[in-house]
Amino acid sequence: MAVDPNRRVVTEIWQGQPRVRLATLPTHLERGPVLAGQSLLWVKRDDLTGLGMGGNKARKLEFLCGAAVASGADCLITVGAGQSNHCRMTAAAGALLGLEVHLVLAGDRPAVLEGNQLLSERFGAHQHFTGAGPAEWGLLEIAREDLTEELQAQGLKPYSIPIGGSTAVGALGYIVAYQEIVEQAVALNLSPKSIVFTSSSGGTHAGLVAGRAHMRALGRTEVLPNLLAIGVAKGVVAGFPSVKELAQESLAIAGLPGEVLDEDIEVDARWLGKDYAIPTDASQAAITWAAHNGAWVLDDVYTAKGMAGLLGNATQGRWASGEDVIFIHTGGSPEVFVRHD
Ligand SMILES: Cc1ncc(COP(=O)(O)O)c(C=O)c1O
Known part of the structure; x- marks a missing residue:
């Protein structure tokens, strides 16, 4: 680990890959309310990664x-x-x-x-x-x-x-995040069923999928939440194979064992609405729900649709009573201050 005096940033090597420390990690995993069907929401605050007002990037x-x-x-x-x-x-x-x-x-x-x-x-x-x-x-x-x-x-x-x-290098950040979530879940004595998050260019998804495949390869199966990506751009829905390839490539460059399977990848595209960045009734309702229930600030383009997908899946009975579900809040708050005339 080294601090460059000109850059004021710590650099280190993670799995042979150079990394500059830009994010405030680990982000909080905070408890939310009980959802429809009596599952329990947890929110992973990647909106608070710190860098230039935070977010998954x-x-x-x-x-x-x-x-x-x-x-x-x-x-x-x-x-x-x-x-x-x-x-x-x-x-x-x-x-x-x-x-x-x-x-x-x-x-x-x-x-x-x-x-x-x-x-x-x-x-x-x-x-x-x-x-x-x-x-x-x-x-x-x-x-x-x-x-x-x-x-x-x-x-x-x-x-x-x-x-x-969303390259194999970028996705490494979410291999780290998956490990971080598992460690936090173990410390809290949770066994979360699912991690739900908003997906667009697919790099966040790929990194999480890679992180999960790696944990599975290590035999760490006691806490192995599955992954539910809520697609908010059309490309991502069509791009199913590329998330798998990106995840496998990311594991390869980090020299980590793990095999990514087709069934590891799930993109729920039902919450996209007309198109990217066009709000839906469900996304507008999710913004209000999140603000009232956890003071979470969601943006129209990404996290509102992600949360709409989580709430919709809970209402449709995807999770059983007592199961823990984690939503990764991927950020986007500056968009809230943009006027849409
Ligand atoms: C706030 C927010 N959430 C989610 C995403 C989706 O992440 P990815 O592009 O890795 O799929 C983005 C991407 O721009 C984003 O800005």
Whole structure:
């Protein structure tokens, strides 16, 4: 472990992979109310990972930025929807690490920056607005690749991160998270049945799946919660095989034993509604329910639909009376302050 005086960040090696410590870990696992069907909710507060107002991406960025620093990169490039939490947290990581950050974003530059865009600007990132539609992921990825080549041609050494940081390296952060949850459950004498979370680009899901496969390979089966991803973007629903491949690849680069099976991967797409970032009646109700029952702040795009999926599954009888269910609150709070005219 080492502290770089210029960067003020601890670097270490985890399973042979460079990691910069950006997140406040472990995050709390806090008790929630009894759900329909008498199961009990627990909330894993990954909205409080700390980095630039927190969220799930801080865990991925620990490894992505570890790889960037190890490769000698002098700037980070990434891409996302107009109000991307991943982009905002990459901007925050760049500020901490002294790396220039370029963000490729959907939409046009608004007259007044709000939410994640306001914060990214404050962290010193360059925001490149592409005019692309909110879920035109393919176009956005092409724009990221083009910008990467452009900056290379200018003599920069970018570390370019695909959408959501969902690479095998990024997913390592959620292998760590799965282990963390199991340790917390054991300490609390719980045997949670399921971990439920919002899934979009799939890296969070892949890391958790990998973490579970690893625990299973170690024979740690006494506490082995299954995983229920609530899909909030169409790509993820179609992308079933890629979560499996990403998970297996992530285990491989960390040199961890574990075999990912088809049945390990479950994406419940019923809570998406019309499309990415378009609220549903259930997501609006989940925002109010979470605020009233735990003072949890959910965002429209991600966590509201994730929680809607959890509440809906509980109502439909997925969990038996007395079973513990964990919701990973993956963040997104800056979006709450964006006006939707
Ligand atoms: C708040 C929030 N929750 C969940 C997710 C989904 O994570 P992933 O892209 O790893 O599937 C994101 C991704 O942007 C997010 O910002």
